[in-house]
Amino acid sequence: MWNSVFREHQRLHPNCNGFLQWNMEREEKFGFVNREEAMCDKCTYRSRKFKLYEEVQTKKPGRKAAKINVSAQAALSQTPLGYTGLRKIVLGCNMPAPSTSGLQKRANKVLPEILIAINTLRGRKDPGSVSLQADGAYNNAIYSGIGKTPFQPATQVVYSVAEAETEDKSIIGVVCKNKLCSVHPIKSGEKCTSACSSNLTFMKSIGDEYTWAKEALQDLASDGIEAKHLTTDPDSSAYRAADDLYLENTTSTEPEHFLDTRHFLNNHRKNIKNDKELGEIMPGRTKKRP
Template identity: 25%
Template sequence: MINNLIICHLNKSPKCDVPHFELVQETQWGLGWIWEMKCTKCKFISEKYKLFREINTGRPGRKSATINYGFQTGVINCNIGNDSARLLLTSSCIPPMSKGTMQRITNNFCDKVVKLAENETEQVVENFRRRNQTLGLNKNSPVKLQMDGTYQSVHIKSRHKMGQNASQAIGIACENETDNHDIIGFHLVNKLCWVGAWLRGKGYDVECPNHEYCTANTNRYDPLSEKDLGYEIGKKKWPNLIYLWTIVLLMGMQKNVQGLQEAMQEIFDPLWSVNRLADTIHRGQSQFREVLRAKFSVGMFPGATKAQRNDIKIAFANDLKLRSHGIMKSLFAKYNGDRQQISKCLPRIVKSVVNCYSGNCSDTCRWSITLCNGGIKTSWWNKSINLSSHGLQNGSLKPNKTDKLLIESLLEMKLSQTALNQMQFFSNTNKCESVNRTISTYLPKNKIFHAMP
């Protein structure tokens, strides 16, 4: 800008040897500025300089500034909204753009993000089809899927107030065929509508979502349902995506399964069924809770007080959960997921683990996959963090016959033929849950910062 300004001044006012420039007018264009300069020694007035790059839209009229869209890119990828972003700019002595301009840019930018996400989903589908053809399968072969849902609330219900303590529900579906676990399904149930709330406050008889400029897609009195999330995800008819919903596996909530199955029956076949398998992580958490509920004998755990025995019981519950998961993981790695080979080993492994906890680990542990080699330094008692942190050694636990049967039943929650059939792919919904946590973290949050005393 400065070089162009000096050249223009030299061409129009050649007699003004030493110019002195001042700012005549400045115009704000979002976060960008337009300057107009003049020379105080002569009558030279420059053209208007845009201190930002423009987005070439190919249409007539004023062009948008790249800085405005770039700033909006950062806003939607962090946990602040437009109001908090304007407060941040004002606190930094940067004049913010108006609320209307910022909201308009947000709407345009979010529409482009939605289109980009749909294009990426189509690309994921095409990659699946090429992968199936490479493996010699039908390009529309069924796929494994993991699903999970989240609400805009920590506690979905309350003892003191009627109704659900949430206004949004989000359902995520990820493929479970590759290590990437790409997102191939998404649905948002939203009750929030500022326009509808404002009109109702003015006395108008307006109900969402049946009015103009409504952002809600369900009535504010309707309950949020996981079944509806699964149904809407199954009914998504994006380009080239309809054949992918030939689902054979779903690891997640049972209500999602019912909704997805209804969608599949409407699209493909009334007799279509969706199989729900267990999540290894959730099964381990259930196993941990069952150990805490179990009624062991008084002399099972060492400790002088009840509090000490409860601490050791919690450590034992964690240890049993982690050991069961490690054993199953080792079996899947050794036999490459062959369930017939794995099922033959499970009864012997359960007996060996019970003997190990009973103090007889050297007899059978070294001959089966129990994560214990039966020695002193190589035993599970020495390797386990939960047991060693509480000073437990081989023989510290004193289970009687009833306790041994109880431990065996707890192990069979994950180490049995029934559990193996329910966890036949040994996978989980961690990707869906991480996406849900990310979404809840990056949702706009208006915060008020109080002044320091």
């Protein structure tokens, strides 16, 4: 790289005796790597931008990912270390650390690719058709407001989709929804913008798992991942989202629905306790004899 820059600078400005250096104002950083441009401290010479990294060769159009960025995500998927911990280690070594959002964006692409590669090595004819598990987590239990308020008590939800192909059960898809905004309180009546933390209106149901699942599955479908088997709660409508995507020809794999045994048993136990007719069908002693 520097040899070509020296020759080009000498050819364009033969009488210049300035020093060549990086133009830090024109630096482009992508995770752990960057693109640099050389400049002369005396003349107006500016070189083209050079990629100081090796790319992953794929047949897909667009910018190719850097090998070190992909390798870092592959290593993170096998360790309990998070992005914050990784950035602390890198900064502690006096090196520029990638942003958290950049790491998350790359992880959203790398983890599905790892899953497809695993199924390819297993000899699957369709490595993108995988078994998935999906469920939503709320900051407040939705049922906790029954009989207390007409509104849903939850204001934040994280809907996660995990693969069920490996022992790790890695999360490969996440949808986050938030009704809270510190910039535009509810009483102000102002509408939130894209810069606000809130991405959901208060009129929208926070427990609409059909919409959250459909958004997550569509995102996975764009990366080549489709639900062959989908495990959800018995009371969840997430499976209908996967089925509708298949009927809409968004995905080519017809999903098969499985129920989560833990939630299924809990719901079954509650139904038995609440069924008063069972006491008449199978009467039993509820008190000890004197």
